[in-house]
Amino acid sequence: QLNLQQSGPGLVKPSETLTLTCSVSGESIDxxxxxxxxxxxxxxxxxxxxxxxxxxxxxxxxxYNPSLKSRVIISKDTSNNQxxxxxxxxxxxxxxxxxxxxxxxxxxxxxxxYWGQGTPVIVSS
Amino acid sequence: DIVMTQYPASLAVSVxxxxxxxxxxxxxxxxxxxxxxxxxxxxxxxxxxxxxxxxWASTRQSGVPERFSGSGSGTDFTLTISDxxxxxxxxxxxxxxxxxxxTFGQGxxxxxx
Numbered sequence: 703q704l705n706l707q708q709s710g711p712g713l714v715k716p717s718e719t720l721t722l723t724c725s726v727s728g729e730s731i732d733x734x735x736x737x738x739x740x741x742x743x744x745x746x747x748x749x750x751x752x753x754x755x756x757x758x759x760x761x762x763x764x765x766y767n768p769s770l771k772s773r774v775i776i777s778k779d780t781s782n783n784q785x786x787x788x789x790x791x792x793x794x795x796x797x798x799x800x801x802x803x804x805x806x807x808x809x810x811x812x813x814x815x816y817w818g819q820g821t822p823v824i825v826s827s
Numbered sequence: 828d829i830v831m832t833q834y835p836a837s838l839a840v841s842v843x844x845x846x847x848x849x850x851x852x853x854x855x856x857x858x859x860x861x862x863x864x865x866x867x868x869x870x871x872x873x874x875x876x877x878x879x880x881x882x883w884a885s886t887r888q889s890g891v892p893e894r895f896s897g898s899g900s901g902t903d904f905t906l907t908i909s910d911x912x913x914x915x916x917x918x919x920x921x922x923x924x925x926x927x928x929x930t931f932g933q934g935x936x937x938x939x940x
Contacts, residue, residue, distance in 0.1 A: 811924055
């Protein structure tokens, strides 16, 4: 059973970079042994609801939401079996609960079936 | 971007009754290569992450009770919850994974009548 455990700061100052990490257990994110999985981030705010941010695939392929693409980096750390999100130049509009999530792609894409617990992030000085 | 419109925004239902939630997409979600609609339904309880209920518009995720069923094709989809339980009173979202950026509906809150 896959488990996703998130970590990261709950408070970030405006203009700074938000970094969140999602540790994976129950499955390896190493592309050699995880050829079906993809990993992603979603955020939720009262004003914008649920917003998909980015996905990274076992192959290393990445998809970003164009609305955030200029400020977002998603990456994998196979040595620590985790993946991360960096969001630069944050503003109050980036205040939200951030979720990591994962799903499979086996010939066809399946939606996120596993989710982290969520990290509330407030952008404030 | 594909816009997902859910309605109603909220509905009040009694325990044991049926709830019907609708979701309309601004473009067809039918993938002609596999004849599947790339539409998922999630529920979200307070303070919890979303939980996948239905994918491919009508396929229940493992462990999801048969009371939850999905239907529809193209641009119009429905989630039906039969024999409502108190624990089903929460917020439901549809999501398209047909094309990027993936997008969600605004949610439907199911409340106790």
